[in-house]
Amino acid sequence: MAQNNGNSSHWSIQRRVEGLVNKHMADMALETLQHRLSAVSEEINHLAEEAATRRAEDVQIRAEDVPRRADVTFEVESQSDMHHSGGVGEKLMPAAASSETASQRKIISLLLEIKEEQQKQWAVLKELQTRMQGPVCEEEFEALDIDLPLRSMEQLDETERHLEDAGAQKKMVSHLSRMGGATVDDAVRRLMQAVLSFGVGSELNWVGRGQKRSFRNTRLQGVLFRALKRTPVGKEATHHHGFWNCGGTSYLRQDSGCPEGPHRRAHGHGLEKESMAKSSEVQPCPLDRTGCLFKLIDTFPAEMGELKRERGQTTVSLDGDPAMVALSGAEELVSGVFLQPPSSGGAPGTRDSGYSSLRRRMSVLDRLVQTHPVWLQLSLSEEEAARILELQPPGTFLVRKSCKLQKKVISLRLDETASTVLHRDFPVKEGQYTFSLEGSGISFADLFRLVAFYCVSRDVLPFPLRLPEAIAGARTHAELEEVAEQGAAFWDSAGRRRDSPQPGRDRGWRGATLPALRTRAPSQLECSRPNGALCFINPLFLRTHRLPEEPSAPKPPSTARGKVAWVNSEPPSTKTRDPGSDTARDGRAMPETASWIGPSPGAGPASAPIDVPPAQVLLRPHPDPLDDSLSPHTRPGSTEEPDRNAPGGLRLSNISSSSSSDSVDFSPEIFLQGPGASVVGDSSLDDEEDDFEARAGSDPESTPSPSSRPSRLRRSSFALPTTLKGKFRKMSDVFSALRTPEKRLQRQVLELSQDKDSYFGSLVQDHISFLQENRGAHTSGEDLLQTLRQFMTQLKAYLCQSSELDPSLLQLIHESQIDEVLEKAMHKCVLKPLKGVVDAALRDCQVNSGAWQQLRENLPLAKAKEPQELGVEGAVPPDPDAIERIRHKFLVMGKLYSPEKKVAMLLRVCKQIYTIMEENSERLYGADDFLPMLTYVLAQCEMPQLDAEIQYMMELLDPSLLQGEGGYYLTSAYGAMALIRNFQEEKRARTLSSETRNTLHQWHRRRTSERVRPCIEDFQNYLRVALLEAGGGCTAKTFPVPPAFTTADVCRLCARRFRVGDPESHALFLLTGDRVQQLAPDTRPQRIKAELHGQPRPPRFHFLYRRVSRPPADRPPRAGGIRHKPGENRSLDSRKEGGSSKGVGS
């Protein structure tokens, strides 16, 4: 292998070897450890049961396990490794045998032993390093009676016949399973190369399309599959199609080495496109020892394309994980989309191995995100857009907001030869969570993905979108940055540039043709390699498809640095090299590639370590992974945890831990670029990297900051390999949650709220500390909660209007979603820290007001009642068990801080009650049955604290949710609780006390009035005046009242409009707080209103038109005689509630 690389890159391979091979050794140690442990625990079980057969078991396990491990893990490794792994087994087994009881302690000690073992392996590593540069050992395979690779179709037929024999199949499987491979992808490629010659491969086809034979139906395929399953990497993957997909796509990449691939059929599929694009690159193929075998690859793109479609349509998958399949739709397309870099780049055919071009690749999405100031011009008018697009080639586009449609549109420059208009607008439909083009069925999570998709596929467009040259051709982030900085001005310069293209720079596209685009499946993206593509990848796909270079995939830049610093003490200058210097890059790209891809089976030492499911070490900035995994941070909990964390899972857990070290604006785009960035050495990326590293550094793994700890722990629980599959969905949730702009906005708000330097942060923090210190300051629970609610509402309004939030982030979120997102953020940054304080304060208030006592007294009374006495008829009440479960739910509810989640819990309780009611009945139960049942259940639960809970929810829940189901059941629960509280009274009067009713009214008034948008009467020239009728009724009307109108004028107007018979005895009053003032005839109500509104805290006030002679005792707001009016009266304008009255001439 080393000989392939040439001398120029000696240092590079050395570095790779030292860094990565070491890590693989560590991987292996962990892998070994895991297997040993499982073996040990298995054994312990056996021993506990049948101590007598211990020896036999021992032998059996060893016989089963050790050789297999040796086979698989250290297969291509040097003999010394075999020896070592054997050594481990030797050590472990007796240890286990003697530990029937304290198995856990044993396991720990075993771990330590393994660690020792691992240190020994370090020594082997040294040796390996030297060997890496030495001649490569050839592997020996046991003879097979089939001559592989198959060179003709006849041979294939023969093999098929041969494979009819199960024994032969088995043999072949075992033979082929030793092919090794770092990843599924790699393994498939090796297998295929080993089995099929190019000639045969080219006659095959996955489904047998065209004139070719179907490979799918051959026995050989089954054998290969089984062989693959037996490889360490194959064990991880279960997705049949995924296998071939991975493999196939990797073939695809390899096909860059084969310019004359014969089977390029245009299917319009991205993969084919890529293969076309790829093979148009003329590249020497120095990596390939087995020469023409590689050409086999070329037969696979078509099959793979078909497979992909198949997978998308029929979702045939072995483990049937719908999340994975679902995700493989447009997301896959978009995240894998790449622009084909200009093939003219670099001196073709000389030193460009094809990998240097990879380095220039950034995904379209990446480019779009970075340059959105250019194409995302929401404020642009149609004319301006037309003017800009006029100068641009067809396909150029802008995203703007159409005033006409009140929607975002993609303005696309059309081809003037083909159409009469120069550009057309394609409206973007914004669903609740999705963006799509009108008329198209494909929706996307955000605008960027949408645009990225349409850069590749035209779908409903006349042709795909085209990125301006400067963006599409940019090779580094710095270049994109440059473009982005120009913003809208870019188009002016771009218009000019079109006329005079910059010479000497290959940033332009070939001629005037539309961009050549390539779609690449995630598994093809070499994001993992230091010289890999810069791209955005759905992390789930990384996991599913197991990139061939996965070992280094998730490695954050810090690791790369760490490696340099720790292992090699290599001067970091490698990272800061000029990105444009092709020679420098090539020099390194090739050897690294070679050492990694190991194109042929048994490629020697380099491929050996890759056999183990790798990855786990690679995120660690620490050179000793085992140390890490045994560190206190990962060790606590069950004894299995360290090793469970080890193989596949660690990668993910490490991603999350390194990313969660700064969860606030973590963006996966960045971390996935990590490795690529570190080598590309692009300055802008270096910045990101530094940033990232700083974050990671400030939060070493063992000491997570308090804020990040919960999320980390939560996520790392997803990382257990045994449960990994089942967790995939959740994992994808976690990741997509990380990605969504909503989540990011939420995090930004949260971060902001903790930043005391920002205005928002100081507001929040001050308020929180104020409440914490003065929790007794509020007279009642409602008062406190209302203040909180108001505070949150104001904060939301402030955030929407202020510039403290990233406007581009807000831009990404559907307008109707923003409030919801902010609401959640408010809960988190205000309610969460105050939870304890508020709970205690509510309790105090309850106790003080006597409600607590009342409830305490009445609850047992209500509880003693039979269901029938509470009005339950027909339906079967829940049994004590069910009541206990409900109680438990309520207890959980009490621990939540978010009113929405509390309500969700309440709904679950309601659902449970309903389920019980409907269990033995066909009938649907309405409120007639439900409310009594709810009352009964609440009484049975006997939880006086529920009262405060319900109060909390009612006052703090987002008002927009009050009309929905949550509001309904909350209302019901409140009603039921109120009935219970007034149980004795209720028995007497069969009605709620007037007090309770008033509370209900007030609550509803407050809560609903808060939702009202500014009424028309808030605006100038309108005045709302209430008429207090003699009978106690109240009517309000809103009149147009010009500012010049005096009170006398208004009185006249009122008299007319209210049809008052005796206007002389009526007058206009201003009601503020508790004070009523008669307005003098010459005052101007509009002025007064403006004045009141102008106060910092506008008091609540009303204009009242009533009889002059009414004694003050009968003042409407406090009048006792009116049943519903009093509370409501004040509610007229609760937005204006507040301080004291202002002096008004009377």
Next chain:
Amino acid sequence: MAIRELKICLLGETGVGKSSIVCRFVQDQFNHNISPTIGASFLTKTVPCGNELHKFLIWDTAGQERFHSLAPMYYRGSAAAVVVYDITKLDSFQTLKRWVKELKEYGPEDIVVAIAGNKTDLGDIREVPMKEAKEFAESIAAIFIETSAKNAINVEELFKKISRKIPPLDPQDLDSNDSFKLSRQPFPLNRRCC
């Protein structure tokens, strides 16, 4: 088409078939399309009306006397109230009158009131003459319809009538709805709910 959420409150004595009417309404059509809900006391259904979509959020109330006092919480903020009586029970019609009175007095000012005489399938034991009920409905400018939830008669109609009576989202013309009771929040004229 704009979706408008409309809160509809169901009132009426227990046993007159409030829930049945709603269940019939919600489940009859688009059976596959019902959003999963907790139970039958809160159901939603979206129907087109003109150039709007009306999403009815139907709040059922408990008809028993003891829960009467909770009713204001339920009908507060409602765009419409369906008051149901049983044509075979004169008592239920008397109760209905009380409900209507209360609604007129304390309910939202421009609440659309619909009176539904349920159980027309039991016409032979009718106690409430249709004429009487109809006249009463006219006197209070309420929608009147006799339904049979059991046989799915007129249920759809009932809600269509309500839908038609809901004023369209037109914030202009202030004077036409200038008579709010002081105590009530104006009917959600300007706002799209949720």
